Amino acid sequence: xxxxxxxxxxxxxxxVEEIFPEAAVDFxxxxxxxxxxxxxxxxxxxxxxxRALECRKASxxxxxxxxxxxxxxxxxxxxxxxxxxxxxxxxNIFTASxxxxxxxxxxxxxxxxxxxxxxxxxxxxxxxxxxxxxxxxGIFTNDLISRKEMFSHVVKLLRGQWEYWNMEK
Ligand SMILES: O=P(O)(O)OP(=O)(O)OP(=O)(O)OC[C@H]1O[C@@H](n2cnc3c(O)ncnc32)[C@H](O)[C@@H]1O
Ligand SMILES: [Mg+2]
Numbered sequence: 001x002x003x004x005x006x007x008x009x010x011x012x013x014x015x016v017e018e019i020f021p022e023a024a025v026d027f028x029x030x031x032x033x034x035x036x037x038x039x040x041x042x043x044x045x046x047x048x049x050x051r052a053l054e055c056r057k058a059s060x061x062x063x064x065x066x067x068x069x070x071x072x073x074x075x076x077x078x079x080x081x082x083x084x085x086x087x088x089x090x091x092n093i094f095t096a097s098x099x100x101x102x103x104x105x106x107x108x109x110x111x112x113x114x115x116x117x118x119x120x121x122x123x124x125x126x127x128x129x130x131x132x133x134x135x136x137x138g139i140f141t142n143d144l145i146s147r148k149e150m151f152s153h154v155v156k157l158l159r160g161q162w163e164y165w166n167m168e169k
Contacts, residue, residue, distance in 0.1 A: 002062045006030040006051030010132055012067040015151035019159050023063075030054035030066075037116045038070030045083040045095060052085035052093065061089055065158065067151050069131075071103065071111060078108035080117075080136055084154035086162060094165075096157035098150050101140055 005016050005027040013027045031054065032038075032047035051066025058064070064087040072081045082098035103111075110120045118131035125139050135147025 002026070002059070004028055004055035004058045004062050004064050006032075006055045006064065006066045009067075011135060011146070011148040012151055014148045015067070015155045016065055018148075018152050019155040026058075028055060028058065032066075032068055034068070037111065037114075038068060039072070039111070040070070041072045041081055041083070041097070044068050044070030044072070044081050045085075045097070048083040048085040049087075049093060049095065052087040056087040056089070063088055065155065067154065069117070069135075069147075071108070071117065072100075073108075078103045078105075078111065080140075082150060082154060084151070084158050086158040088162065092162075092165070094158050094161040096154050096161065098154040099137070099145065101137060103136065103140070107136075 001023040003016060003020055003023045003025045005013050008027055008029055017025050030051050033050040034043045034047040038044040038047055047068035048066040052064040055064030056062060066085045069082050071078050079100040080103055081100050084096050086094045107120055117136060121130040121136050122128055134143055137150050138146045
């Protein structure tokens, strides 16, 4: 099985390698065709699907996986959200979302001002490359859940659905 992941972010590639240990996992940077900082479930999900479809074009037998991070609002409350999509050579698309946690008002205000969560988190946590490491989810869960762990769960949900629909019934 050949998989292409639409990102070079190690939390995303690492999650796919963990959940598909038997696969040959490659990655390529592809456009998400949504804003650099998606601000809704719809937009974040679209980014994941666009990345998966773009990767799938690599060759006829390749599975494309797109993972996209964003935020979404329920009323005034801002949540971290993440979506994944898997595009198969047969033309199916599986989607799944990840765990959500509330982001503090201080962070959501900066997002509304047009900043990207990646850069906001680095200055908030006084760390570098949070997006490639523990992620906002790691910072705000006291490092109990890392960004890679959260994406692993999303990829597991994709794999599970793909397996279910491919079973002999
Ligand atoms: O190279 P790509 O694959 O684009 O990886 P990325 O880190 O930019 O991640 P996304 O595009 O999926 O996420 C959109 C934005 O939200 C940021 N982001 C999303 N989730 C995050 C998290 O848990 N921690 C830090 N930044 C996060 C991210 O850095 C971007 O600025
Ligand atoms: Mg990005």
